[in-house]
Amino acid sequence: MSGSDAPPIEIDGLTKYYGDVRGVEDLTFSVASGEIFGFLGPNGAGKSTAIRVLLGLLKPTDGAATLLGRDVTDRAALREAKRELGYLPSDVRFYDRVTGAEVLDYFGRLRGEGRRSELLERFPVPLDRPVRAYSSGNRQKLAIVATFMHDPELAIMDEPTAGLDPLVQNEFYELLDERKRQGQTSFFSSHVLSEVRRVCDRVGIIRRGRLIELDTVENILAAGGTVVTARLAEDPPPEDLEFPGTSSVERRDGEYSLVLAREFDALIDRLHEYTVLDLEVRDASIDDVFMHFYGDDAEPEEESDT
Numbered sequence: 544m545s546g547s548d549a550p551p552i553e554i555d556g557l558t559k560y561y562g563d564v565r566g567v568e569d570l571t572f573s574v575a576s577g578e579i580f581g582f583l584g585p586n587g588a589g590k591s592t593a594i595r596v597l598l599g600l601l602k603p604t605d606g607a608a609t610l611l612g613r614d615v616t617d618r619a620a621l622r623e624a625k626r627e628l629g630y631l632p633s634d635v636r637f638y639d640r641v642t643g644a645e646v647l648d649y650f651g652r653l654r655g656e657g658r659r660s661e662l663l664e665r666f667p668v669p670l671d672r673p674v675r676a677y678s679s680g681n682r683q684k685l686a687i688v689a690t691f692m693h694d695p696e697l698a699i700m701d702e703p704t705a706g707l708d709p710l711v712q713n714e715f716y717e718l719l720d721e722r723k724r725q726g727q728t729s730f731f732s733s734h735v736l737s738e739v740r741r742v743c744d745r746v747g748i749i750r751r752g753r754l755i756e757l758d759t760v761e762n763i764l765a766a767g768g769t770v771v772t773a774r775l776a777e778d779p780p781p782e783d784l785e786f787p788g789t790s791s792v793e794r795r796d797g798e799y800s801l802v803l804a805r806e807f808d809a810l811i812d813r814l815h816e817y818t819v820l821d822l823e824v825r826d827a828s829i830d831d832v833f834m835h836f837y838g839d840d841a842e843p844e845e846e847s848d849t
């Protein structure tokens with residue numbers, strides 16, 4: 544237990560610059576006990592920077608962050624918090640010469656290993672082989688066992704399912720669900736929207752160092768509306784298909800794609816003016832909704848605004 548009522552993660556006005564380069568800027572959010580929280584954003588948005596500040600690996604330029612109620616800039620306090628923490632980095636590196644078993648022995652001595660054998664059954668790896676000979680998937684499985692075998696109160700993970708095959712991914716999602724049922728907290732960055740939909744209670748989306756969305760997955764999807772794709776015999780300009788309730792209309796490859804609230808009468812009225820050759824109506828998928836937050840521009844490496 545954290546021994547405190549403080550949220551497992553609390554970030555307040557956190558800013559980190561690398562010289563002139565913005566890592567994150569004025570980031571504020573917290574993660575509650577028992578939550579599975581997804582931290583999303585395009586490449587270079589600042590996810591790893593925020594995670595590395597939380598782990599005390601980087602000093603913030605401004606603002607504050609606590610982990611299990613402890614100030615991350617206070618070394619002694621952070622060391623305390625880390626006993627209850629599992630951290631899975633994005634680029635898992637072990638000393639290559641040692642075997643998987645030796646890696647687990649090492650972490651086991653540091654933090655405990657109560658769940659080691661159970662997790663190894665679920666995420667099997669060739670324990671007696673040197674880690675050097677591991678496939679990337681096996682490396683990731685070994686890292687998962689090392690991260691969770693002391694049953695940490697809080698897990699922070701940077702793209703934890705990268706390199707895992709679908710069966711192992713599912714096992715990992717099960718593990719997160721179990722942790723949630725036990726009131727344990729999981730925080731992870733991801734680029735895999737289907738997994739965010741599958742496991743996350745809430746997501747924070749970061750872009751160019753700033754938080755641009757923070758809500759439950761359900762709310763974000765509900766606000767995403769309905770996507771209608773229509774093929775018409777005529778070729779009207781897209782704006783002719785707009786009506787109150789449409790949030791966007793696009794024409795691509797001879798098809799019109801409309802995003803709307805569930806205003807079907809208004810849609811039918813509008814389409815009535817045309818000859819409809821094909822029509823598909825579906826709820827917005829997580830990709831439809833989140834791409835809007837990501838935007839289609841690549842993250843510029845150089846400083847842009849402000």
Ligand SMILES: Nc1ncnc2c1ncn2[C@@H]1O[C@H](COP(=O)(O)OP(=O)(O)OP(=O)(O)O)[C@@H](O)[C@H]1O
Nearest residue numbers: 561564565566585586587588589590591592593844
């Ligand atoms: N050590 C560093 N020195 C200078 N700039 C850095 C350093 N680490 C990150 N940055 C810059 O900080 C910004 C945020 O990078 P960060 O790695 O936090 O993004 P990210 O969201 O984790 O990206 P990805 O999804 O690609 O892992 C980028 O502009 C990046 O170039």
